Amino acid sequence: MHELVGALRSYAWGSRTALAQLRGGPVPSAHPEAELWFGAHPADPARVQINGHSESLLALVNADPQHELGPVAGEFGGRLPFLLKILAAEEPLSLQAHPSIEQARAGFARENHSGVAIDSPMRNYRDENHKPELVVALDRFEALAGFRDPRRTVQLLEALGVPELSQYAELLAAQPDSAGLRTLFTTWIALPQGSLSMLLPKVLDGCVRYLSEARSNGKEFVAEVRTALELAEAYPGDAGVLAALLLNRITLEPGEGLFLDAGNLHAYLRGVGVEIMANSDNVLRGGLTPKHVDVPELLRVLDFEPLDLPIVEAQRVSDSVFRYHTPAPEFALSRFELAAGAEPVRAVQSGPVIALVTRGRVKLSQGNHELIVERGHAAWISAADGGIRARAVAGDDDADGSAQLFCAAVGEE
Structure with a gap:
């Protein structure tokens, strides 16, 4: 290593x-x-x-x-x-x-x-x-991330109270599936600049009204609407601001x-x-x-199927080890929460692995070989290495002596 x-x-x-x-x-x-x-x-x-x-x-x-x-x-x-x-x-x-x-x-x-x-x-x-x-x-x-359920997107578009959005809300309401999303997204992302310059300011005015009213009675799309306004400020006149209204806000x-x-x-x-x-x-x-x-x-590669919130919760393997499961064969990711003074834990069975420290300091050990890895730094562990253990070690900038380590490996079929 x-x-x-x-x-x-x-x-x-x-x-x-x-x-x-x-x-x-x-x-x-x-x-x-x-x-x-x-x-x-x-x-x-x-x-x-x-x-x-x-x-x-x-x-x-x-x-x-x-x-x-x-x-x-x-x-x-x-x-x-x-x-x-x-x-x-x-x-x-x-x-x-x-x-x-x-x-x-x-x-x-x-x-x-x-x-x-x-x-x-x-x-x-x-x-x-x-x-x-x-x-x-x-x-x-x-x-x-991912296209929201079209029915909820129709609710959002209607809630903005923008007459110019009515035709688009009706289009999606008539076909609340991947085909309807494809049609609406393609229409918006390819709008001529003149048409976009007329539509987008009205949509943003609707967003401002929505947030103003939400302060008094609360509304479910506050995060989505605020994000649209933030994107419009960063990228004025960009059709991507409209497209953002179709996506899950996570x-x-x-x-x-x-x-x-x-x-x-x-x-x-x-x-x-x-x-x-x-x-x-x-x-x-x-x-x-x-x-x-x-x-x-982009249109050639997009998947327009509505996507449930694709949040991955870590699976707790032990008190200190958490694993993130995905279908990707190329990678697997584990997180280690290493307590101060705790015994070393088995972090790597065999390489190739990249071990990355994101908090504290970590001592990696293989037999008599030791390597201290500081926060923001990593270690390369080849297939020829194996049996790597990890423990938190105190550092000058770490008050409680704990550490956080991520290990990236090849995925399992």
């Missing part, structure tokens, strides 16, 4: 405080810090510290997949199949979805054939993989997870979380971003 240094990604929606505090860096940071990648994705692999020098995790795995990955090397083409991140959103992310593996392979080949550079901002498909993902909240985490408390499979439309709004996904960077955007938007391609 070796220390693993994450690759820091800076995007406009990131935080100048959250990741800086987590890593023990200067606060505020010089630039918004959005994501810390711990993985072997070619776009930004993490660095493994070995005998005083630094080596890319991607290069390490490529040099000897069998040693680093073990039996799963053959199953996943000699590649680490998951990517672990810490995500810190100060502002909303784009309205987006991810392709299935078949869609990703076809899209990647198509863009290669068309000569779109792999690092082009116009690129949709940067690899051949799909991207199911799970985010677990470290603090309160807000998101839009709040995760610390420790709760949100799983999103291929085709699920979503937008993370704010918060800090640990995110694990298949090893991919494929994103199809439909709005709420200055980045490349490709509505036709």
Whole structure:
């Protein structure tokens, strides 16, 4: 096992405080810090510290997949199949979805054939993989995810009291299913700018009225309506604001997870979380971003089936161990709540595993080999390692001596 240094990604929606505090860096940071990648994705692999020098995790795995990955090397083409991140959103992310593996392979080949550079901002498909993902909240985490039950969306549209919305509410009421959602979403996301400029201000006026009245008598769609107003302020004149009215509005408390499979439309709004996904960077955007938007391609991959709130509750394995179950074969995620002074717990049976500390300090032990991992840092545990135990150890910045550890591994069939 070796220390693993994450690759820091800076995007406009990131935080100048959250990741800086987590890593023990200067606060505020010089630039918004959005994501810390711990993985072997070619776009930004993490660095493994070995005998005083630094080596890319991607290069390490490529040099000897069998040693680093073990039996799963053959199953996943000699590649680490998951990517672990810490995500810190100060502002909303784009309205987006991810392709299935078949869609990703076809899209990647198509863009290669068309000569779109792999690092082009116009690129949709940067690899051949799909991207199911799970985010677990470290603090309160807000998101839009999946299409809401159409009947409740009709109630929301009617509650805004905007005459110009009546035709759309009637359209969805007449066909309250995935086909109706597809029709309404496609209509809104493709509105000509002139039509959008006339409709959107009236909708936002309706949102303001709704919130004003809600202060006196309370209403069920306050979070959804407030989110629409916040998105309109961040992205004025964007059709994604209308599309957001069709989605589930979700709040995760610390420790709760949100799983999103291929085709699920979503937008993370704010918060800090640990995110694990298949090893991919494929994103199809439909709005709420200055980045490349490709509505036709997004429509090709979207799943319009209404989605129940896709919250993943951790399964308690013991007093200190919690597991998040998803159908993704590429990854599995466990959380360890390590009490001060407690006996070491078995954290890793066998690699490949990335062990990430999100609170306190953790001592990882394998026989006589020990590694102290600080908050915001991680360890790479190869298939050649095994039997890793973890315990919290006191640090200067940790009052009670407890610690929190996440372990990312390959999923089970």
